[in-house]
Amino acid sequence: MKTLYSIRLLTFLVSISLHASQANDASAERLRVGYPSPSANFYPLFATKEANLFEKYGFEPEMIYIQGVQLIAVHVAGQLDFSSVSGLVFLQASVEGSDLILLASSNDSQPMKLMVHSGISGPRDLKGKTVAVTRFGSLTDLLLRPVLKNWGLEPQKDVKLLQIGRLPDMVVAIAQKKVDGGVISFPNSLQAEKMGVKTLLDFADSGLDIPSTTVVASRKYANAHREVVLRFLKAYVEGTRRLLTDKELGIRALRKYGGVNDRELLTTTYDLFTTRYTKKVPKINPKAVETALNLLAEGNPKAKGRKAEEFMDTSFMDELETTGFIKSVWP
Known part of the structure; x- marks a missing residue:
């Protein structure tokens, strides 16, 4: 009798566990995140995914590799929620009328x-x-x-x-x-x-500050899903910290998403990007955006006279700072 009772109890507990797991899966929000290259430029995004931090903040992320400028077209068409992309490429599309807006910037140099x-x-x-x-x-x-x-x-x-x-x-x-x-x-x-x-x-x-690793979303999406954007950026900020403090995770992320298997090359890349390029906190540098616009204006008249503020929304990263989140990640 005790054996039968134990089996029934075990079956009941397993059933509860499965239902809880299914409920958690169902509650996870699908997130489509694009990147245009397996380059180490997008290291913070790779590390965030590898550390399962999107999952921590309630997302079921889908990492989507779309080569080069085609990524922008796919995002503008509404097939992506967030993209990590070069500031120059994003701004080129935005001065032409796309709805994309800059939310964060991890690197203001051009490696x-x-x-x-x-x-x-x-x-x-x-x-x-x-x-x-x-x-x-x-x-x-x-x-x-x-x-x-x-x-x-x-x-x-x-x-x-x-x-x-x-x-x-x-x-x-x-x-x-x-x-x-x-x-x-x-x-x-x-x-x-x-x-x-x-x-x-x-x-x-070159001495020019130009945002090379950014996070963008459409203005419409960001305005309609502010809480989602904040959670995404929380994951991204934590992912950046993991990248800068956990070498093995960083190397593992680049091996998986960068397609690099050479250990020496992975180590050299990690050391370079974590000491020279990647910012601890991915806040937007308006002067770097302005420099990028001036560079674009040399070949595109639509970029002439445009202001950096037209293409960025600093309120999300500002909120993470004023609420103490940034300090909790980087005490």
């Missing part, structure tokens, strides 16, 4: 390089040559065009620009001299150096 093969010794050697970008309108493209103009080289006239979608493919193309150069982000730039490709310009040393 990208214009890299060339051994036959190129300086900017003058690029005349009549071919330089690769990932996609026209992408960050690689938007960074390259004003640089070429400053060197007195007209894009697509003096220097041919060629689209090569994936950064690893671009590295190989330069090393094999199928193209003469390309704009490459870390950690692919480190791999390029190992293959004999050299740096012609390091954008991080």
Whole structure:
């Protein structure tokens, strides 16, 4: 009799547990989060997901990789809730009329390089040559065009620009001299150096503050779902702390979402991004947004005279600070 009672009790407890689990799954809010590249630029997002912090704040996250500027089109079409994307790419779309708004910014530097093969010794050697970008309108493209103009080289006239979608493919193309150069982000730039490709310009040393790792949502979504945005940013802030304080988690996140398996490369990338690029608190720097707009204005008249405040909403991060949340994460 005791055995039968124990079996019934165990069955009852298991049933309760299953119903509770199903209820929790049902209560978790589906969240579609986009990112445009497996680059370490998006390290904070990768670490947040790897640490299960979206789940902590009641989300069932779906990480969606959509290459380059196509991400913006998908987001504008309402197929994403949040995106982590370069500030230049987001602003390019917003000055054209998209509804996207900047919510947070993790990095105001550009960890990208214009890299060339051994036959190129300086900017003058690029005349009549071919330089690769990932996609026209992408960050690689938007960074390259004003640089070429400053060197007195007209894009697509003096220097041919060629689209090569994936950064690893671009590295190989330069090393094999199928193209003469390309704009490459870390950690692919480190791999390029190992293959004999050299740096012609390091954008991080340009002295320009430009938001390169941002969180954006549509203005309509942010206004209608303020509590969701706050929870998302809480997870993101905690994820940034985990990234900066937990090396093994950071390496694991980049291995999974960055597609990098080389331990030395992973360690070097982690050390560089956590000491040089990633901010402890992803607050928006209005001056960096203004600089990005000025850079865009060199090639897009619609960006001229626009104000940084038009494209950002600091109220969410401000609320996390005034309510003491930021201090609770970073005592």
